[in-house]
Amino acid sequence: MKKNILLALLSGLLLWIAWPPTPYTTFLLFVGFVPMLIAMENIINTSGEKKGRKIFRVTFLGFLVWNFLSIYWVYNALKDIGEIAAIPVSLIPYALGPLLMAAACWFYFRLRLLTTRGWALGGLVCLWIGYEYLHQNWALNFPWMTLGNGFATTTHQWVQWYEYTGVYGGTVWVWLINIFIFLVYVGLREAQNKTLRLKLIAAATLTLVLPLTFSLYRYYAYQEQTNPSNIVVAQPNIDPYAKEGSYPTTAQIGILTHLSDSLAQTNTEFFIWPETAIAEQVDENRIRESKYFYQVQQFLNKYKNGNVITGLEGYKTYPNRATKTANAFSDGSGFYDHFNSAVAIENSAEVQIYHKSKLVPGAEILPFGNILSFLKPVFEHLGGSTGGYGGQDSSSVFYSQSGIGADPVICYESIWGEYVASSVRRGAQFIAIITNDGWWGNTAGKDQHLDYAKLRAIETRRWVCRSANTGISAFINQRGDVVQHTQWWVRTALKQNINLNSDITFYVRYGDYIARFASLLAVLIMAFVMIRIKRTARAVKE
Missing domain, CATH: 1.10.1760 (Arp2/3 complex 21 kDa subunit ARPC3)
Structure with missing residues (x-):
């Protein structure tokens, strides 16, 4: 034995x-x-x-x-x-x-x-x-x-x-x-x-x-078809434990706009900012009234064709329990959902929002919620989710005013090949991964997460533009090569002309x-x- x-x-x-x-x-x-x-x-x-x-x-x-x-x-x-x-x-x-x-x-x-x-x-x-x-x-x-x-x-x-x-x-x-x-x-x-x-x-x-x-x-x-788009990804390098509460959201957005400005061109079409870059809770039903939305639009005034894809801590309120994940207000006035969201903001009143679908068990959603509901106080004590974050059932595509389709992928979701492919099937021409890998520290986790993104590029034959709050941000071409990447725990930005692709691979079609x-x-x-x-x-x- x-x-x-x-x-x-x-x-x-x-x-x-x-x-x-x-x-x-x-x-x-x-x-x-x-x-x-x-x-x-x-x-x-x-x-x-x-x-x-x-x-x-x-x-x-x-x-x-x-x-x-x-x-x-x-x-x-x-x-x-x-x-x-x-x-x-x-x-x-x-x-x-x-x-x-x-x-x-x-x-x-x-x-x-x-x-x-x-x-x-x-x-x-x-x-x-x-x-x-x-x-x-x-x-x-x-x-x-x-x-x-x-x-x-x-x-x-x-x-x-x-x-x-x-x-x-x-x-x-x-x-x-x-x-x-x-x-x-x-x-x-x-x-x-x-x-x-x-x-x-x-x-x-x-x-x-x-x-x-x-x-x-x-x-x-393999040869990429020439169809260029200029993209900037920002890595603000803000301590994830300071993002909410001790570090003002307006200051965080100021860092992101400064980093983006440092590399942007007049023809830059997308600025990719990381997961929860807008860290303060925003009412998604009234997002256009938010001072953070206004701050982003002020930045975009210099880039008429520009679009910002950024992470957002959002919430929605309902008069009745509209979703399975909705929590009741303590005063009985209604219900609400929290979301880990991606939002696309442009030089218009148009706002596109995607709610993270592949939620992290325990941290963002309680597995087998009905059976394990008795564990909710435990997860609350551990700093996790008690009622669970809300999400959506399928992937989304963000479209720019010029018609370019971007696949918003939030952190953990980037290890699901078929899920990422579903957005490509819907018209995404490149993949925008927004993440916050700082929770793991300077360990193999952040490197594995980056490496796995290369496989999504190969499966879909799409460029991957990856913005990580504390690293590693990168551009990955359609063959899976990391063309540019940042270092860990560095405040910086990257700029790249990527090639958009509209062809559908066998894997994208059949999953x-x-x-x-x-x-x-x-x-x-x-x-x-x-x-x-x-x-x-x-x-x-x-």
Whole structure:
């Protein structure tokens, strides 16, 4: 058992070393699961009972190491609530993913008892993608560790075919190569036919080389259509803990307008400011009466074609409970919703508002609110959301007066490929990511968040213009190259002529079709396994 634990830990370490933001070790993803597969094979082939439990415990331990070391920075984002309180809350993202991963491995073991090794391994790939798709879409969503994200460093050149598959294509790629290498090892250990081993080696080689060759060809052959637009992104570098309350909002907007002025041209069409740049609560029903709206419009007087896309802490009031997330006023006079919003302001009375849709579980919305409503006081004490932020059900596109479509993406939303693609389908010609990564401190979290944005550029073939309050702000071209970026904790701005694009990629058109199909197969596999378990149990009783 100790040997199998060491193998699982080795897998966890290999996967962590391969994970962003480390730039030169991504290739370890192609062997990272092999020790784990060997450990499971050892347990399956040993005598004794409770093999399923052993597999679950061993794989959970290995995956916990991988997740903990890769997203350790989650604790930094929570420790302002107190170190004692931050530890148990941090365990949710640290342990939940590994639990789902280990569950996929448990179902693989049960499937292995019912069919051949090859079919079971194919089922494992479907089960794994099913876990990833679930973790992307349920109330406790945290798709940060989706395997396909692992190519977001300099190896984005290896996965230019994400414009066809999205990140789930990367998940399949990683698993197939790991499985072929594992089967080669098993063949050597079991003294299988040499011809079969050679076929497996050839399959592993082709599975690696063919997608890589196509990707590199696509990367170097890809040419952007010339359709320029001048964009400025500002990084005000305001301490996130000082944004609300101790640092006047008018002063914050003054910093942003000064930074924007320092690089703007007469033909600048978009100024991108970060998440919650307008940090004081603004009534969205009366936004045109806000002094902050007037301050932004005064700035735009110098740029007649200019548009400001900025983050906004907004709220709406209602006479009745108009939404599920609405809170009642204490005096009973009505209801209100808080929003983490993006707003587009131009040289007219036109205002476009987008409410963040992919809300952070716990911090912005209470997962399974009806079931876990008793935890509302806990989250309130921890500085989170008690009733939950309001949001909208679908993505939006901001259109300038000249007809340019921009996709407003707020922070956490940038790790959802299909969601970002939905705005592109609606007409967005570039992606504007506004974020505030300062909560995580100078950790790998901010670098991973930037790296993942490169994958959105490849999937959609759109430029990404990224404004971060405390870094890292950047411009990313349609091939996923970071053309310009700021440093961490620096007050600055960037200017870039980007190329707008209106073409629709295969992935934008069809989204996460790989994940949907694999998830369907995973459900069928789990149903098949559970039915067989029940039948076996019934037969034993009889």
